[in-house]
Amino acid sequence: MRIGVVTFPGSLDDRDAARAVRVAGGEAVPLWHGDADLHGVDAVVLPGGFSYGDYLRCGAIARFAPVMEPLADAARGGLPVLGVCNGFQVLCESHLLPGALIRNDHRKFVCRDQPLRVENATTAWTTGYGAGDEIVIPLKNGEGAYVAGERTLDELEGEGRVVVRYVGDNPNGSYRDIAGITNVRGNVVGLMPHPEHAVEPLTGSGTDGLGFFASVLGAVAAP
Amino acid sequence: MARVVVDVMLKPEILDPQGKAVHGALGRLGFDGVASVRQGKRFEIELTGEATPEAVSEIERAAGTLLSNPVIEDFVVRVEP
Numbered sequence: 001m002r003i004g005v006v007t008f009p010g011s012l013d014d015r016d017a018a019r020a021v022r023v024a025g026g027e028a029v030p031l032w033h034g035d036a037d038l039h040g041v042d043a044v045v046l047p048g049g050f051s052y053g054d055y056l057r058c059g060a061i062a063r064f065a066p067v068m069e070p071l072a073d074a075a076r077g078g079l080p081v082l083g084v085c086n087g088f089q090v091l092c093e094s095h096l097l098p099g100a101l102i103r104n105d106h107r108k109f110v111c112r113d114q115p116l117r118v119e120n121a122t123t124a125w126t127t128g129y130g131a132g133d134e135i136v137i138p139l140k141n142g143e144g145a146y147v148a149g150e151r152t153l154d155e156l157e158g159e160g161r162v163v164v165r166y167v168g169d170n171p172n173g174s175y176r177d178i179a180g181i182t183n184v185r186g187n188v189v190g191l192m193p194h195p196e197h198a199v200e201p202l203t204g205s206g207t208d209g210l211g212f213f214a215s216v217l218g219a220v221a222a223p
Numbered sequence: 224m225a226r227v228v229v230d231v232m233l234k235p236e237i238l239d240p241q242g243k244a245v246h247g248a249l250g251r252l253g254f255d256g257v258a259s260v261r262q263g264k265r266f267e268i269e270l271t272g273e274a275t276p277e278a279v280s281e282i283e284r285a286a287g288t289l290l291s292n293p294v295i296e297d298f299v300v301r302v303e304p
Contacts, residue, residue, distance in 0.1 A: 057292055064289070093292065100294045102233075103240045147237055147295060173238065 001217050004031040004041035006071075006087075008062045012049030013084065013196060020196035021045070024213035033065040042220040043080035043124070044071060046087025048140075048194055058101060058143050059089030072096060080124035080216050081188045085141055088180070088190030097181055097190045098156070099148030104141070105173025113205040114139035114193050115167040116179055120160050123186040124219040128211035135164075135208035137198040139171055139179075144192040146174035146181075156181055163189055225274035226303040227282045231291045232263035266290055267303075274302040 180191025
């Protein structure tokens with residue numbers, strides 16, 4: 001199983017994402033923002049960081065990177081894509097996922113181990129969990145407040161497309177405590193917290209994040 | 224050469240934490256009578272030619288594509304006299 005990890009100028013967590021793929025048993029394939037194709041990978045991770053310095057809006061410039069064109073086409077065709085933090089922002093800017101991420105309502109950067117509830121365990125990236133599972137993975141962002149129109153929010157809730165929700169205090173002002181969502185097909189998932197930082201007991205808050213990467217390996221093998 | 228200005232503002236229903244921070248600081252500095260502050264972005268775009276209707280409509284397309292995110296922001300395009 002070959003999982004591509006895209007590096008944009010300013011990406012931070014591409015190495016951790018690649019490591020998480022390997023820990024889960026996959027082969028991590030580095031993809032460059034200037035690549036014109038996806039090198040035949042079976043899935044793609046858009047990692048966290050500050051692509052293009054977060055200039056203009058988070059993810060707004062990365063969205064137009066050359067690699068995003070084949071990626072958007074492939075995502076619409078069913079390729080599993082996971083966007084973490086800045087990667088989630090890129091997916092929203094690309095309109096592969098609805099809504100947007102704006103500055104935390106309390107205006108401070110937040111960095112903590114974050115409890116989440118898995119609401120949808122049927123996406124390409126969450127079959128390794130059970131619906132209702134509570135997991136703890138790191139959250140670290142300044143612009144992580146998920147916003148969308150009421151109609152979009154109702155649609156997401158009604159169609160079961162809220163993938164993970166914050167448990168306890170809402171850390172950033174996200175509407176309806178939404179931490180991550182998916183597209184209609186369930187192959188594209190974006191979330192603000194960082195599963196790739198919680199895949200080994202030696203570092204991070206535990207191994208609760210490993211399921212995202214294990215899930216896609218199963219999803220890629222299964223169809 | 225013509226100059227086109229694009230103003231981008233968060234939609235009224237979207238919370239603006241930066242504007243709120245500026246509002247708070249204004250109050251602490253003694254600038255009373257400010258009910259609220261919304262912070263936006265202004266792009267000053269120099270065209271290589273004249274501001275023909277075609278050129279302005281291209282800038283409008285750019286404003287809706289890259290300069291603003293229509294999910295959370297509104298924009299206004301105007302030609303500088």
